[in-house]
Structure formats: C-alpha cells, structure tokens
Amino acid sequence: MDFEVTYTPEQEAFRTEVRAWLAMNIPEGLEQPVDPGDLTLEQYQKLRELGRRLGSRGWLYPTYPKEYGGGDLNVDFVMILEEELDRYGLHLPPYYDSGGRLGGASIFVWGTEEQKKQFLTPIFRGEWRTWQLLSEPNAGSDLAGVQTRAVRDGDSYIVNGQKIYIGSLHGCEMMWTIVVTDPDKPRHENLGWLMIPYGLPGIEVRPMELLTAGGEGGASPGLKHTVFFDNVRVPAFNLVGGENNGWRVATTHLELEHGGGGMIRRNRVVDQFLEYCITTKRDGESLSKDPDVREDMVEAYIKSEIVRLMGLRTYWLSHAHKPRSYEGPQLSYCRKTYALEIAETILRAVGPYAMTNDPDWGPLHGLLEHYQRSAVVGLHPGGTTDIQKVIMARRIGIGRTTREQAGRLR
Amino acid sequence: MDLGLTEAQEILKTTAASFLQQEYPKETIIALESTPTGVTPELFRKVAELGWLGILIPEEYGGEGRSYTDAAVLFEELGRGPVAGPYFSSGILGALTVLHSGTEAQKRTILPQVASGERVISVAVTEPHYGWRPETVQLRASRQGDTYTLNGVKLFVHDAQAATHLLCAVRTSPPNNGASSGITLLLVDAKAPGVTIRTLPGWMAQVDEVRLHNVRVPAADVLGETEGQGWEALEAAAMQAIPILCAYQVGSCQTVFDISVAYSRTRVQFGQPIGRFQRVQDHIVNIVNNLDAARWTTYEALWKLDAGRPAAASVHLAKAVTSEAYLKVCDSGHEVHAGVGVIREYGLTLHTQRSRTLYHLLGDARYHRRRLADAMGW
Numbered sequence: 001m002d003f004e005v006t007y008t009p010e011q012e013a014f015r016t017e018v019r020a021w022l023a024m025n026i027p028e029g030l031e032q033p034v035d036p037g038d039l040t041l042e043q044y045q046k047l048r049e050l051g052r053r054l055g056s057r058g059w060l061y062p063t064y065p066k067e068y069g070g071g072d073l074n075v076d077f078v079m080i081l082e083e084e085l086d087r088y089g090l091h092l093p094p095y096y097d098s099g100g101r102l103g104g105a106s107i108f109v110w111g112t113e114e115q116k117k118q119f120l121t122p123i124f125r126g127e128w129r130t131w132q133l134l135s136e137p138n139a140g141s142d143l144a145g146v147q148t149r150a151v152r153d154g155d156s157y158i159v160n161g162q163k164i165y166i167g168s169l170h171g172c173e174m175m176w177t178i179v180v181t182d183p184d185k186p187r188h189e190n191l192g193w194l195m196i197p198y199g200l201p202g203i204e205v206r207p208m209e210l211l212t213a214g215g216e217g218g219a220s221p222g223l224k225h226t227v228f229f230d231n232v233r234v235p236a237f238n239l240v241g242g243e244n245n246g247w248r249v250a251t252t253h254l255e256l257e258h259g260g261g262g263m264i265r266r267n268r269v270v271d272q273f274l275e276y277c278i279t280t281k282r283d284g285e286s287l288s289k290d291p292d293v294r295e296d297m298v299e300a301y302i303k304s305e306i307v308r309l310m311g312l313r314t315y316w317l318s319h320a321h322k323p324r325s326y327e328g329p330q331l332s333y334c335r336k337t338y339a340l341e342i343a344e345t346i347l348r349a350v351g352p353y354a355m356t357n358d359p360d361w362g363p364l365h366g367l368l369e370h371y372q373r374s375a376v377v378g379l380h381p382g383g384t385t386d387i388q389k390v391i392m393a394r395r396i397g398i399g400r401t402t403r404e405q406a407g408r409l410r
Numbered sequence: 411m412d413l414g415l416t417e418a419q420e421i422l423k424t425t426a427a428s429f430l431q432q433e434y435p436k437e438t439i440i441a442l443e444s445t446p447t448g449v450t451p452e453l454f455r456k457v458a459e460l461g462w463l464g465i466l467i468p469e470e471y472g473g474e475g476r477s478y479t480d481a482a483v484l485f486e487e488l489g490r491g492p493v494a495g496p497y498f499s500s501g502i503l504g505a506l507t508v509l510h511s512g513t514e515a516q517k518r519t520i521l522p523q524v525a526s527g528e529r530v531i532s533v534a535v536t537e538p539h540y541g542w543r544p545e546t547v548q549l550r551a552s553r554q555g556d557t558y559t560l561n562g563v564k565l566f567v568h569d570a571q572a573a574t575h576l577l578c579a580v581r582t583s584p585p586n587n588g589a590s591s592g593i594t595l596l597l598v599d600a601k602a603p604g605v606t607i608r609t610l611p612g613w614m615a616q617v618d619e620v621r622l623h624n625v626r627v628p629a630a631d632v633l634g635e636t637e638g639q640g641w642e643a644l645e646a647a648a649m650q651a652i653p654i655l656c657a658y659q660v661g662s663c664q665t666v667f668d669i670s671v672a673y674s675r676t677r678v679q680f681g682q683p684i685g686r687f688q689r690v691q692d693h694i695v696n697i698v699n700n701l702d703a704a705r706w707t708t709y710e711a712l713w714k715l716d717a718g719r720p721a722a723a724s725v726h727l728a729k730a731v732t733s734e735a736y737l738k739v740c741d742s743g744h745e746v747h748a749g750v751g752v753i754r755e756y757g758l759t760l761h762t763q764r765s766r767t768l769y770h771l772l773g774d775a776r777y778h779r780r781r782l783a784d785a786m787g788w
Contacts, residue, residue: 001479002412003713076411142709161519278788288788297788298730305727309706316413326698334699389695390688398694399685 003312004074004373014077018059025053026088026398034357034366035381036220037169037213044170044345047095048129055126060093061100063319066109068116069124075319082264091265096168096221099123099130102253105175106193109408110241110249119195119240122140123174133163133177133196133227141387142249143178144188145256150179150231154238157181157194159232165208168221172198178246182237191246195238202232206273212370216376231303255407257382258391259335260328264316267304269371273346274301274362280363287349296349303345310334324406326395333388336379419483426487429460434629436757445759446609447572448494448616454527454572463501464525466650467509472522478650478715482657482708489661492764494616496569497531498658503651503772504531507577511595511633514610520597532573532600534620535644542648542773544641549622549770551580551596553629553637558596560625563711568771570607570618573600578622579644582637595633595640605664610707614767621778626655648772649725650715656708660770662699662761663736666743669758670694673747684746693742700735700742707731724731726782734775736765 007015027046033039033068053073054060057185064070064076078092082300085091094098100123107119122128148161159179164177174197181192196203206226213224241249276288277297287293314327346368347354379385397403415423433453442448457463463480467473482501488497505524508517508531523529539546549562560580570576576598583592598605604625610617633640671694674685684690711728716723740762744751751758773781 001414001709001713002717003710005411161571244788257643274788275787288783294783294788295488295779301782301786302731302779305707306731309710310702312411313413313702313706316411320412320414322414330699330702333695385628388577389692392695392698393685393688393691396671396694396698397675398671398691399683399687401675 005079007076007080011076011080014079017242018081021057021089022084026050026090030088030090031091034364035212035370036222039169039222041170042199044095048126050094051097051126051129053126054094055124056091058124059124061104061124062092064104064120068108068120069122071104075315078319079264086265089268091219093126093219095129096219097123097129098253099172099174099176100131102132103130103195105256105409106176106249106252107195107240109252109410110193110245115237115240118237119174125407128173129171130174130176131172131198133166133175134250135164135165137164141384142235143250145192146178146180146191146292146299148177148179148324149183150181150192150194150234152181153233154232155236156233157192157203157236157239159194159196159229159234160228161229163227164227165223166215166227167205167223169223171205174198176240178250181246182244185244188247189244189251192244193240193246193249194234195240196232196234199235200232202230204228204230209410210377212373212377214381220374241379250375251407252409253407254383255409257332258329258388259311259332259382260324260409261318262313262328262331263311264315265311266308268344269367270300270304270342272367273297273349276363276368277349293349298344300342300345300349303342307331307338315363318409321410325403326392328406329356329383329388329391331381333385336388339375339378343372347372411550415483420481422480423483423487425460426462426640427490429456430487430491430493431447434491434493439493439760440604440755441755442494443763444615445494446616447496447777448569448619449572450498454495454530457495457497458527461525463497463527464505464521466502466654467505467521467525471509471517471525473487473505473525478653479709479712481654482712483659485654486661487766489658489663490665491513492509492658492662492665492760496532496572496616497653498571498651499533499569500524500529500531502654503533503647504577505532506530506647506650507595507644509632510646511640513633513635516633527577530565530569530573531575531577531597532570532577532618533644534567534570534578536561536564536566538565540770542777544593545585547579547581547593547641549578549580551582551594551627553582556629558627558632560596560598560627560628562622564620564622565768566610567618567620569616570600570620571609575634576600576605576620579640585674590641590645593641593644594636594637595643597631597633598622598627598628602626611676613763615763617767638658649722651710652725652772653708653715654731655768655772656704656728657712657734659732659765660701660705662764663697663704663739664760666758667694667697668740669700670697670746673750677750690746693745696742697739697746700738704728704732704735704739723785725777726785729773730778730782733769733778736770740765 057332060070062071062073062237066072104123150157150159176195182190213221280287308329314331317324354368356362357369394404461474464473469475551558551560578596582594605625606621608619675683707728713723
C-alpha cells in the first residue's frame with residue numbers, strides 16, 4: 001500500500017508548473033472570511049476570475065476530457081493541483097459550484113453529445129456557476145417525491161413549483177433540477193432532469209435565514225434560497241437523459257453528494273483548534289497541558305484522522321475506478337456525525353469562548369464559533385445521516401441478498 | 411497512491427485463507443479456545459513449515475524477511491478465525507524484541523529457532539502492578555557472579571504456557587536516569603527450576619501467571635551486551651509489533667461483520683429477514699464504521715513503518731482506535747445475533763472473548779491516547 005502519491009519527475013515538473021502558474025494567477029486580496037456568509041461580491045468575483053483562469057487551462061475540472069473543457073488529468077496530477085491550491089486555502093472548484101462537481105458528472109454520464117458540448121464546456125471552463133435545485137418543502141429525504149411539475153409544450157417545458165435550501169451568495173448562471181414530467185408513471189420513472197437558465201421570466205429567488213448555510217461537502221455556499229417557478233418556459237433541449245429518466249440521471253450526482261468521490265482534505269478547523277490549544281495560555285500554562293483539554297485534543301484529532309482516512313480510501317476507489325459499495329455514504333455519515341461530536345469536544349475544551357466571534361474574545365477570528373453552527377447545519381445537506389445509513393444498508397445488503405449498486409460516476 | 415494489496419500480498423492472503431479453511435475449521439478453533447496453549451503441536455508445526463513464524467525475521471537469521479504490511483495481511487487472516495496460539499507472541503513480538511536487543515551471536519542462535527518453531531518465546535513484561543510504562547517493571551533480578559536470581563510474579567503474560575522461553579523484563583538496578591533505565595531483558599527457560607506457569611481462569615484465554623522462585627539465569631542469557639538497556643529495545647519492538655496485533659483485531663472484526671450481515675439475511679422474525687429492520691441495520695452500520703476506522707488507521711501505520719517514516723503517532727492512533735473498535739464491533743455483533751450469539755458453538759463469542767483479552771496487550775486505548783498526545787508534541 002502507499003498512502004501518498006509517489007511523484008514521478010513528470011509530476012514534479014507539473015508541480016513546478018502549477019506553483020509558478022498559481023503565483024502568477026491567483027488574484028490579490030483573496031483572503032476569505034471565516035463565515036462564508038460574509039463573502040463580499042468583490043471577493044466572489046475574484047474567485048470566479050480564478051475559476052475562469054483555471055478553466056481556460058482545463059484545471060477547474062481537471063479529470064474530464066479536454067474536448068469538454070476538462071484537463072484529461074489522472075488522479076496523481078489532480079492531487080498535485082489540489083495540494084498546491086491548498087497552500088492558498090483553496091480547492092477545486094474555488095467557489096460553490098454544484099454544477100461542475102455534481103451536475104457536470106451527471107451530464108457527462110447521461111447527456112447527449114450536443115448537450116455535453118453546450119452545457120459541460122461553459123461549466124468546466126468556469127464561465128457558468130450553477131446551482132442544484134433538489135429539495136422541496138415536501139421532499140427532503142424522500143427526494144424522489146418531488147412535486148415541481150414540468151409540462152411539455154411544443155419545444156419547451158413549462159415549469160411550476162418550489163425548491164428550497166438552494167444555491168449560494170451572489171447568484172449563478174444556470175440551475176439544474178429534478179421535476180415531475182409524468183405524474184401518472186410509477187415512482188422513480190416519473191421524473192426529468194432539467195437545466196434551467198437563472199434569469200428566465202417567472203423565476204423568483206428569495207434568500208432564507210438559516211443558522212448558517214452549510215455545504216454539501218464542497219465549498220461553502222454562504223447563503224441559501226427558496227426558488228419559485230411560475231410558468232417558466234424552458235427549452236426541451238435542456239432535458240438531460242431523456243423523458244422520465246431523471247432519477248437515474250440523479251443517481252450519479254447523488255452518489256457524489258453521498259461522498260462517493262471521496263476527499264483528500266484535512267479538517268482545517270481541527271488543525272487550528274489543536275494549534276490554538278498549544279499556543280493559548282491560561283494561568284501561564286498552555287491549554288494543551290491541562291489533562292482534560294489534552295484528552296479533548298486527542299478525541300478531536302482521532303476523529304478527524306478517521307474521516308481523513310475514509311476520505312482518502314474513497315477518493316482512491318473512485319479515481320482508480322475500483323468497485324465501490326457503501327464507502328461513499330459511510331464517509332458522509334462519519335464526516336457529519338464526527339463533525340458534530342468534534343464541535344462539542346471543542347466547546348468543552350475551549351469553554352464559552354467557542355460560542356463568540358467577538359473581535360476581542362472570539363478565538364481564531366470566530367472560526368470556532370462558526371464551527372459550532374456549521375457542524376449542526378452540516379448534518380443534513382446531501383442527505384441526512386439517517387439516509388446515509390439507509391443507503392449503506394442497501395449497498396452492504398443487510399437483510400437482502402441483492403445489493404444495491406453505487407451510482408455511476410463515469 | 412495505491413491502497414490495494416500487492417500481488418504477493420494477495421497470494422499470501424489467499425494461501426493463509428485456504429490454510430485456515432482446511433486446518434482451522436470453526437470446531438477446531440472452538441475446541442482450542444480455552445486450552446492452555448491455544449494450539450496443538452501438529453498445527454504449530456504446520457504453521458512453522460509455511461514460514462509464518464519467521465515472516466518478519468530477516469533472511470540472514472533464517473526468516474522470510476517480509477514487510478510489516480505483509481505480516482499484517484497474514485495476521486488479519488489469523489484474526490479472522492480468530493486463531494489462538496503463540497504466533498504473535500513468538501513470531502512477531504518475541505522475534506522483534508530479540509532483533510532489537512540481542513547481540514549478533516544471540517540473533518544468529520535464537521532467531522532461526524524462532525522461525526522454525528523450535529523455540530517459542532513469550533514476552534513477560536507486566537506484573538501485579540499492571541501497566542506498560544517502564545516504572546511498572548519492578549521484578550528484581552540480583553546478580554551474583556555469572557548468575558542472576560529472579561524472584562517475583564509476572565502477571566497477564568500472553569502465551570507463556572506455549573513457550574519454551576520467557577523473555578522477561580526485569581529490574582537489575584533502580585531507575586537512575588528516568589524510569590526506563592535499569593531494565594534488563596533475560597531469556598528464561600520456561601522449564602527452569604522455580605518457574606511456575608499457571609493459566610488464569612475466567613473469560614481470558616492463553617493469559618498466564620508466571621511465578622519465579624529463586625530462578626537462576628546465566629548472565630549469558632541477558633539479551634544484549636550490557637544490562638540495564640532492555641526497555642528501549644522492548645519499546646522499539648512493541649512499536650513495530652502493535653500494528654500487526656491491530657491487523658489481527660481487524661481480521662476478527664471483519665468476520666464479525668461478515669457473519670452479522672449473513673445472519674441479517676437468514677434470520678426471519680415478524681415475517682421478514684431481521685436486516686430489514688433499521689434498528690438492526692444500525693448495529694451493522696456501527697460494525698462497519700468501527701471496522702473501517704480500525705482497518706485504515708492500522709494500514710496507514712504499517713505503511714509508515716514500511717516506508718521508514720516517523721510512525722509513532724500513527725502507531726498509537728491505530729492501537730487506540732483498534733482496541734476500542736474491536737470491543738464495539740463485537741458488542742454490535744451481539745445486538746444483531748441476540749440469543750444465538752451467546753451459544754458457544756456459533757462462534758461469535760470467540761471474537762468477543764479476544765476483543766476483551768487483547769484490549770490491554772501492549773497498552774490499552776487510554777494509554778495509547780496519552781502516548782499519542784506526547785508523540786504529537788502537545
């Protein structure tokens with residue numbers, strides 16, 4: 001086994017190239033706020049600019065083919081890109097873009113050649129940022145029970161309905177969603193998967209006030225919305241995967257959302273919490289010398305290491321095209337539940353300081369305070385922890401001999 | 411990055427699995443579970459013939475000289491049984507301790523015999539004042555001329571009944587520069603006059619009390635050139651042996667997972683397989699989460715050892731996670747199986763017993779969590 005990429009001279013040369021390129025191309029003033037809800041429009045535009053620059057080289061979504069704006073890079077090269085971006089506290093994509101991360105994967109698997117060209121190229125080049133529109137007020141864990149309707153009318157679909165917990169700060173260019181295309185068909189065979197341009201007439205986007213806006217495992221969105229559709233006319237060309245095939249199209253991005261792509265990131269909050277305990281003195285002694293705090297540090301560290309290793313394992317399975325089963329939802333389950341437990345451990349170790357982002361008293365510029373909130377909010381995006389367990393059970397084949405297959409990623 | 415096994419490791423895994431299938435059916439494992447040695451001479455000879463007792467011993471000393479990960483792949487298979495017997499005590503911990511402490515001549519004599527199974531080592535460190543820190547080693551050895559005399563008790567010694575030799579950590583001088591100085595490793599003939607080995611009764615298995623009454627050990631049987639340097643060698647050996655012990659535990663967890671999934675499909679209550687009930691599913695999800703946490707922390711530590719990287723923090727992490735996970739996996743296995751799980755012939759209790767018996771070996775979770783904090787420099 002090898003838990004690290006062993007770099008060939010070719011890869012080391014790539015690192016040199018990436019490092020030099022990033023030094024030239026990362027815009028000035030990219031420092032991001034502790035709370036993603038504080039991301040200014042100016043900062044966002046700089047991130048988008050970086051996205052376009054990365055995209056122009058095929059580095060924004062580097063594993064996809066060049067003909068659609070990807071980079072044709074294999075996992076060992078992508079890891080170099082991720083590592084080098086990580087030095088700036090950034091990752092791929094550098095802003096919330098569920099279109100590339102999730103929707104793009106679905107279009108790649110299920111789209112026609114013409115759709116791939118028209119939709120994937122602007123996404124992978126960073127020209128479009130897209131949102132996913134999945135949950136509805138009455139369809140959360142039971143996602144296949146969505147009620148938003150799309151009725152065919154000539155070369156268009158007329159869309160009516162409501163989606164919730166949507167998007168991010170500062171808008172997007174394109175949205176993708178699942179809608180009911182045939183209400184008379186059975187469950188899972190009645191849905192369509194539709195790309196909808198952001199600015200069409202009849203779309204209303206209203207911000208929601210949440211404890212904080214949690215991510216689905218990618219970059220934090222900063223803000224969520226309710227989106228209303230009132231007789232919105234969408235070109236029929238935008239239906240991906242064919243009539244009433246939307247659920248199968250969705251299995252691809254749901255697989256990713258359930259952790260199937262893995263991750264190669266550390267928990268930065270834990271790293272900074274540990275550093276904080278070492279460097280913060282109370283009564284002349286480092287917090288880390290207090291036996292109780294020391295035990296809390298161990299607890300947080302062990303959990304973050306387990307999640308890191310599960311993420312690495314799943315990343316490897318997915319990128320080396322090995323058979324996958326329950327690993328994605330397991331990663332999602334452990335990442336979420338451990339994050340909440342870690343937040344509580346931090347609360348114990350640091351005390352009420354962990355609950356304030358006051359400039360004078362809040363540790364780490366409010367990072368720990370924000371984590372107290374984001375760990376709670378983060379339990380549910382991309383499927384509740386209970387749903388992750390349900391999927392694990394089906395994939396393992398608990399109580400059944402036919403095991404459900406993991407969603408197609410390629 | 412490659413988290414798969416190498417071809418050689420796959421072969422080793424398959425060989426081990428088919429050997430165990432043939433030689434270690436469940437009935438045999440159950441029959442041997444609570445015997446003093448946990449093994450028959452015939453089985454032990456067969457394992458020795460496969461070279462498994464020398465898997466980590468360098469070729470120049472008559473072993474196979476394979477990697478830590480290779481050894482772990484083998485021990486994961488043994489753990490799947492779970493197979494009892496002094497394989498880990500002698501072939502891994504004993505061999506590594508001799509490798510770290512012995513003189514060149516001692517290594518040339520002892521290690522080939524360990525590899526062939528002719529000599530079986532049990533490592534005796536702990537005492538009634540139980541613990542794995544050097545200060546817990548209090549048994550005094552007094553030297554007169556060329557002979558040491560040992561008096562005292564070694565307690566919770568694994569596989570002493572199966573051993574030809576006891577590798578005893580003893581105190582030859584009081585702690586001078588820190589508690590680890592003054593500890594000497596002596597190789598004591600298990601049949602020497604004054605040695606009494608008694609299997610401890612109860613739920614533990616192959617764990618013994620070793621009483622030493624005026625036991626005379628020639629100075630030539632001190633491992634190493636000088637006395638008082640034993641702890642460092644023991645510690646170095648333990649840090650390499652621990653992840654292999656963890657792999658054994660991982661193997662056992664894997665079996666508990668497999669039989670629990672199988673049972674969830676075949677056991678019918680309320681007209682359906684019990685695995686259809688989400689409460690039951692939760693137990694199995696809990697098993698696989700603990701299993702994978704143990705597996706990947708263990709194999710990362712092994713990779714670091716094999717790659718010659720600083721591995722201390724990872725080794726402590728692996729043992730802290732794995733010992734705890736093993737308990738939880740077995741607990742959840744019992745939740746799934748209910749009454750059937752405690753029928754001895756079913757086999758689940760073999761794993762549960764091991765999870766408890768091995769929990770403290772080479773330091774429990776709490777001990778390794780403290781060591782982890784130290785290793786991280788906090």
